[in-house]
Each structure stands twice: as C-alpha cells, then as structure tokens.
Amino acid sequence: xxxxxxxxxxxxxxxxxxxxxxxxxxxxxxxxxxxxxxxxxxxxxxxxxxxxxxxxxxxxxxxxxxxxxxxxxxxxxxxxxxxxxxxxxxxxxxxxxxxxxxxxxxxxxxxxxxxxxxxxxxxxxxxxxxxxxxxxxxxxxxxxxxxxxxxxxxxxxxxxxxxxxxxxxxx
Numbered sequence: 001x002x003x004x005x006x007x008x009x010x011x012x013x014x015x016x017x018x019x020x021x022x023x024x025x026x027x028x029x030x031x032x033x034x035x036x037x038x039x040x041x042x043x044x045x046x047x048x049x050x051x052x053x054x055x056x057x058x059x060x061x062x063x064x065x066x067x068x069x070x071x072x073x074x075x076x077x078x079x080x081x082x083x084x085x086x087x088x089x090x091x092x093x094x095x096x097x098x099x100x101x102x103x104x105x106x107x108x109x110x111x112x113x114x115x116x117x118x119x120x121x122x123x124x125x126x127x128x129x130x131x132x133x134x135x136x137x138x139x140x141x142x143x144x145x146x147x148x149x150x151x152x153x154x155x156x157x158x159x160x161x162x163x164x165x166x167x168x169x170x171x
Contacts, residue, residue: 082128085139092120095165105141112166117142118150119164125151 040048053061093099096116104117117140124136125147133144133151140146157164 082130085124085128085131085136088124088127089120089139092116092123095119097166115164115166118154121147121150122154 089101089104093101093104093116096112096119099113099116103113104120106113121136121140121142124131124139125133128136133147136147137144154164
C-alpha cells in the first residue's frame, strides 16, 4: 500500500506533535486509504446479524417514517412560498430614493434610512409567512425585537392613515 507524500507528512507531523504533548507516540496507526470495507468483527452480535422486530415496532417505525416524510414535504413547500426577501426589499427601496440596501444593513439612523428599514422589515415579515422575526432581523443585521418594533410601528402608521413612503408625503 503506497501512501501519498502529503498524507505521510501530515501523519509524521501529527506523531511529532503528539509525542511533544503526551511524551510518547500516538496509538493511532497510519490510515490506509485503500481500506474500503469496514471491519465489523468488533461490533456486537445483534449489529452483525439481520434483526427482525415485532409487528408493533415495525408499525411504529412506519408511523414515524410517514410523519417525518409529511413534515419534510410541508417544510419544502413552506420554503418555496412567497417572493424572495431580497426582491421585496428592493421593491421597497424603489420607493425610497437615495437609500441603498447597504445603508439598511448599516448602523446609520437617519430619519429616511430608519423609515426605509422599518417599512422593508414590515413588508418582508408580512409577505413571508415562513420567516420568523429572528430570520428577518438577520437579513438587516438587527435583533428580532427591532423587527417587532418596526412591524408594530408600521401597522400603527397604516391604521392612522399616515403615509409610509416619502413620495406619498410630497417630500
């Protein structure tokens, strides 16, 4: 069995470091790259043989397997719902001239940037049911409580009839 030079050097460095740290050679042997079949002689008897379970165990496994498959399909369908969050954010930014996505993620708290950030957080949270507040906050580099504040504030502004966008205010 021929071991490549880089792998051999790696093992030699490992052995030298182990000898320095533990005052002796390691107990691990050089890994054989060609060893494909796993040695099962050290396994317990019940793992080496085919095991047949009772009907109630097989029924339980089928129930669990079907539940997991249903859950996985539900999660796959939930992930695919809604528009991409970036598209929603870019649509909001079209209504806020002079504000970029980098500024939304940045630390600045200018009035126009804060309003754009809050509206974008609200729109993403409102349109993407599959995204939690921590997930929305991660998009903007913020905490989930910031997202909650933005959602409540924009809902209150909508209820009061206040304009959300600067173009609507006539700025």
